[in-house]
Amino acid sequence: MERLLKTDTNDTTLFAQRVLLGAVMLPHGAQKLLGWFGGGGFSPTMVHLTDMGIPTPIAALVILIESFGALFLVLGLLSRASALGIAAVMIGAALTAHLSHGFFMNWFGSQGGEGFEYHLLALGLALPIVIAGGGRHALDTWLLRRLGARREDAVHAVA
Template sequence: MTATLNAATRDTAVNGVTGADIGLLVARVGFGGLLAVHGSQKLFGWFNGYGLDATAKAFTGMGYDPGKFFATLAGLSEITGGLLLVLGLLTPLAAAIALGTMLNALNVTRGNGFAMWEPAAVYAIAVVAIGFTGPGRISLDSGRPWQRQGLVWGAAAVVLGVVGALITLAVK
């Protein structure tokens, strides 16, 4: 498959890979990796995390009952969404999973001051942007429809993420 490059990107592309592809790789690996770390803190206590039992207790205290179910759901969502982002695999689904989780985090932290909700907002903004731009050419999704046609797939990721968050908020 040959990529059509405009004059602005033609000179900087090497084997079809542009600076934008490298930037998307950095964003995916950075945000996805950190998201997976947060999930492993919740579930396993890795990276100075509290582990599942303490996280479940905190979730119950935040109104997510049963806490163990919602803590597990959040941790698995962060690990799954994060690793899919790192790989650039099923990127719209990864963005939706991460967005739904971050919208719930925003719901919990919104009354605690800017410093508390800012990280969830940054993650949410990043995954929405990645959902719309696609993963770039340096990804397992390279060449798939959602890598080339970001508007529809990005919108689908946002809708799915918002619906998932609303369902979680409704049943908690």
């Protein structure tokens, strides 16, 4: 658990990457989970994703990762796992829905859909967090301390 939660508590760059990635992904998750920001909500999103051929459990995970994973990134809670989930969703979205539309976003409406450049940028923000943790102000540090304190209490109770 320590490997999952440990991070450099002085790293402001990881903090900025974590919060920005979470803040950008959170509205996408809210669209899919809650129907906010013009999204369809959970059931219509599940239908859309499964109609694309995505298995039901994976479709549900995509929705949960984009919503709760993004929120956890903003908070710095389970930062590595949350960033890994976002990275996996970005790779999956790029390969299944955006690769065929080329690299660029559809700025001028001339493509059949959006390209995958956004997904690469999100992946570029996620990977350092997967490798090094959430950085400064991450709740992971608090959680690691709490788990360490519980472990010490359990050791003292046995002794």
